[in-house]
Amino acid sequence: MCLAVPGKILEIEGDNAVIDFGGINRKANVSLVDVSVDDYVIVHAGYAIQKLSPEEAQETISAWNEILESQPS
Numbered sequence: 001m002c003l004a005v006p007g008k009i010l011e012i013e014g015d016n017a018v019i020d021f022g023g024i025n026r027k028a029n030v031s032l033v034d035v036s037v038d039d040y041v042i043v044h045a046g047y048a049i050q051k052l053s054p055e056e057a058q059e060t061i062s063a064w065n066e067i068l069e070s071q072p073s
Contacts, residue, residue: 004042005064006057009035019043022061 007019007026015031019041028041030048035041040057041048052060 002044004044006040006042006052006060008057009037009039009041012037017048019048 005021007021007028009017009030010020010025011018012030012035015029016027017030017035018025019028026043028043028046028048030041033041033048033051035048035051040052040054042050042052
């Protein structure tokens, strides 16, 4: 099973991008998808594999936040 969290593209340089995953920035290859800065993507094994609409991304982020908030500290 693979879990995916949407990230927002902050910068693109060539085939690589800096992606914000809720305050944690990571680099990923974006050569498999047609994206721009401020787009949302799902990343697997270092590659952006799917572009998401802002609505899809926010829905998924909200669901993840609910899960995290329900966990004991």
